[in-house]
Amino acid sequence: MTELAHDDEENARHKIKAAKHKAAKDKIMATKVGEKGLLIVHTGTGKGKTSAALGMVFRHIGHGYPVGIVQFTKSPEWDTGEARLLKTFPDLVTLHIMGEGFTWITQDRERDIAAATAGWERAKEMIRDDRHRLVLLDELNIVLRYDYLDLNEVLTFLRDEKPADKHVVITGRNAKPELIEMADLVTEMTLIKHPFRAGIKGQKGIEF
Amino acid sequence: MTELAHDDEENARHKIKAAKHKAAKDKIMATKVGEKGLLIVHTGTGKGKTSAALGMVFRHIGHGYPVGIVQFTKSPEWDTGEARLLKTFPDLVTLHIMGEGFTWITQDRERDIAAATAGWERAKEMIRDDRHRLVLLDELNIVLRYDYLDLNEVLTFLRDEKPADKHVVITGRNAKPELIEMADLVTEMTLIKHPFRAGIKGQKGIEF
Structure with missing residues (x-):
């Protein structure tokens, strides 16, 4: 042939x-x-949980859909690329960044609980608000893991008060099994290889 | 007490x-x-590979860094949220969307190979171009899996010609082991739960 x-x-x-x-x-x-507002969870120890949620946020913005975002743990870098870009869409984006930072940075449990509670109040408002098509609760899993918020209160609210057409995206390692059980879409980001191990630091545009 | x-x-x-x-x-x-241009791979069967890459793309845009993007497989939805938003940043974004669609849509292997080859030529230009800080090769893994491009040619180019300070992000299931071996940062998106199984279709803002 x-x-x-x-x-x-x-x-x-x-x-x-x-x-x-x-x-x-x-x-x-x-x-x-079917179309349905999804409860989405990104968990696991790999990179990409928040990045993938931001991808969906920016897809929404591209379609002209309003979104709400609560960042439950402040990045060590306050001047993130996502915050800069999100702030250029004030008509579409409601953004609440917790001012108190991360537990092992603040070392103050009471202050962390107060900040988490305030963040959750904002989250509930955003989820109830018909305007937002998607609400991102970034690193909520960390807050739940440290018991800074009551898991049952969060689950009950999501079950009973999340409007049927609203997407809620929750990120962070160690997602609670009860949350995974309730969710519609769960992805685990698995670490195969990470440059931190080779002495490379977090870089602008990649990690923040 | x-x-x-x-x-x-x-x-x-x-x-x-x-x-x-x-x-x-x-x-x-x-x-x-250290700071270093990373070779990043998002693979696995879970959702979030492209979304997480887009998160990094939009972080770069937020910082004002130019990016290049080649989409090696056209989405069944041409009017994606990401394309809409990316096109609003013509000064920062160089975008090449392959016009030929996916292999099981086109059912024409020769045309797919021609489209993949054209996409790879654009990819090489973008990677060589000092202006771009990050280049996203979306779904390149699929093209490599179907042998539409020569794996050795791709790996040799990335090894020898990728500038040291440039990030290259490659997405798609079934990443070749040789690519994973060469990469600095590899995340596997693992499917835990997917709403397609419950009869929910791909939705605007979530999948595209």
């Missing part, structure tokens, strides 16, 4: 396989007709 | 623990001094 004939045959084989694949995929996708 | 005294004691205990935690973390972070 010449090389050309071999290529033709391979292309023809590919076409049949691709057609079958497409038919199977179309059949599956035809059953996916 | 009164409840108040108990709270005081718990807070004091927390303070000591948090101080130790902070000291340990500071010590580790003090060793992270």
Whole structure:
């Protein structure tokens, strides 16, 4: 067989396989007709939990949909790329960044609990507010893990008061099993390789 | 012991623990001094690979850093939120969206290879161009998996021609082991739960 004939045959084989694949995929996708406000959780020790949530936030902004964001732990870098960009869309973005920083930075449990409680009050307002199509509760899992907020209170609110068409995205390692159970979409970001191990620090645009 | 005294004691205990935690973390972070253009891979079957890459893209835009993007597989939805938003930053964003769609949509292997090759040529230009601080090669893993591009050619280029201070982010399932080996930062997005299984379709702002 010449090389050309071999290529033709391979292309023809590919076409049949691709057609079958497409038919199977179309059949599956035809059953996916519902729209629903999702409870989304990004957890795991890998990088990308907040980044992926921001990707969805910016997709919403691209479509002109208003979003609400509560950052439950302040980044050590206050001047983040996301905050800069989000602030250029004041009509679409409601942003609440907790002023108190992270527990092992502040070393003050009472102040952390007060800040978490204030953040959760803002989160509830944003979730109830019909204007927001998506609400991001960044690093809420950390706050829940340290018991700075009552897990049952959070779960009960999400179950009973989240409007049916609203997306809520919750990020942070160590998501509580009860939250995973309630969620519609859960992704675990798994660390395969991280440059911190090679002595590389967090970099502008990558980590913040 | 009164409840108040108990709270005081718990807070004091927390303070000591948090101080130790902070000291340990500071010590580790003090060793992270390097800056380096990273080769980043997002793979796995979970959601969030492209979203997390977009999060980094928008962080860069927030900092005013130019970025280049090649989308190697066209989304079934051409009118994505990310494309809409990216196009509002023409000074910062160079965007190349492959016009040919996905293999099981086009069912034409030769056309797919031509489109992949054209995309890779643009990718090389963007990576060589000093202006871009980050280049996103979205779904390049899929193209490599179908052997539409030569893996060795891609790896050799990344090894020999990627400028030392440039970040390159590659997304898509089934990343080649040789690429993972070469990368600095690899995250696997693991599917824990997906609403497609409950009959929910891809939604605006979430999937596109």
